[in-house]
Amino acid sequence: MAVIAAMTVTMVVAALIIGPAVFDQHMHEAGHGEQPQLLAHAQEAFRSAGLASMGAGVALAVLAAVGASAFVTRRIGRALDALARGADEVAQGHYDQPVRMQPTGRELDAVARTFNAMAGQIAGTEATRRRLLTDLSHEMRTPIAAIQVTLEAVEDGVTPLDDATLDTLRAQTRRLERLATDLKDVSAAEEGRLDLRREAVDPADVVRAATGAAAAAYGRQGVRLELDVGEDPPARVRADPSRLGQVVDNLLRNALQHCTAGDGVRIEVRSCATGTTVAVSDTGSGIAAEHLPHVFERFYRADPGRRRDPESVTGTGVGLSISQAIVSAHGGTLDVRSDGPGTGATFTIALPPA
Structure with a gap:
């Protein structure tokens, strides 16, 4: 509204300053400069008609601007609501096409597509994370179980604590150490943090x-x-x-x-x-x-x-x-x-x- 008001004031001031002077010049060129009463009446008629026309035009422009603004605001509001709902869906762990909305405009449609693509990437990362945790648990279970069984056998006197038993324990601890090192290396490599000489x-x-x-x-x-x-x-x-x-x-x-x-x-x-x-x-x-x-x-x-x-x-x-x-x-x-x-x-x- 402030923009519309500024435009209206600018139009009226410009019309009052420029319009009468231009009108008076044309009246003199038409040979009516020696008729002051006619000139004054014509100027007043021009001013009144101009102000009335500008008033009607400004009123129609304001109504059109308000209507267009309401239409655009409503469309943008619906799009933003859809994006907000999509963010809530992602926050709750629902990554399958979280933003669903009617075509709104090139920019907002691009934002929706990008948001859905991002959600798809998050879904893939989350699936990888879950699979990684499951597989990591499985991979760790074997050496941990071997260590536990060996220690229990030693405690129960079934297996002597000799070099062979110690070699078994060392082998399984080395396997766990290698697993930790390998996971660190593959993460560093995939993220571009691998130190290469x-x-x-x-x-x-x-x-x-x-x-x-x-x-x-x-x-x-x-x-x-x-x-x-x-x-x-x-x-x-x-x-x-x-x-x-x-x-x-x-x-x-x-x-x-x-x-x-x-x-x-x-x-x-x-x-x-x-x-x-x-x-x-x-x-x-x-x-x-x-x-x-x-x-x-x-x-x-x-x-x-x-x-x-x-x-x-x-x-x-x-x-x-x-x-x-x-x-x-x-x-x-x-x-x-x-x-x-x-x-x-x-x-x-x-x-x-x-």
Whole structure:
């Protein structure tokens, strides 16, 4: 209303200042300047008609403005009410399309779409959080139960507190420690907080160190481990050698878990103009097509019933997630391929050139 009042005053003042002077000039040009009574009467008629016209125009403008303002305010009010209800729905944990409203305008419609998209992301995050807590509880239960059973056996005198018993307790505590470390690492990697100390690295050296460290475990399980770096030395990549070695370690450990005595694992390192690839192929259990899109998810198991060595500290359930996050942080990719159960699997790291 203040804006309308200011506009009205401005129009009246401008009309009173400019209108009579312009009218008087035209009357003189028309030859009526020597007729003062006629001129005065005409000026008064012009002023009265002008003020009446402006008054009627302002009144109609005010009514139109009030009507338009009420219409727009009502539409905006309905939209804001819908957004407020949507916020309440999200606060109560209902994330399925919380904002429902009729088309109101481009800006408010965009806000509603963005709000619903945000609610969908929150729903996905909440589902991941719940699954993470459930899976974490499951992963922790096994080592905790092993520790508890071992301690009870020692207390009851069933098991002596010898080196073998202490090794079992240490193995399970290391498994818990590794689980905590892995969860911290994968969260840091996914949030872009992973500390990378990059340098020019020969990927063949990293792979040789990883295969050397894994050789004993492979030998105990009767699984062949082969390394092929090609005839030409691979090109160097700019990477954190410790983190890159962690990825190769995880892939070798994962391959061993899916192999039995007599199977084999082969690592190939190749370079080309687009970068360097490290492929870890095994002849183990393989992966069904429906599981392939999920193998890099935290705690995902293609075969929940697959036995794990209870004495092992490996297999925390997040190794592949960490590996993919680390490779992504280096600007590369980590992919998996398998023709199905019983055909083995191949995990391929692709890194850009240095």
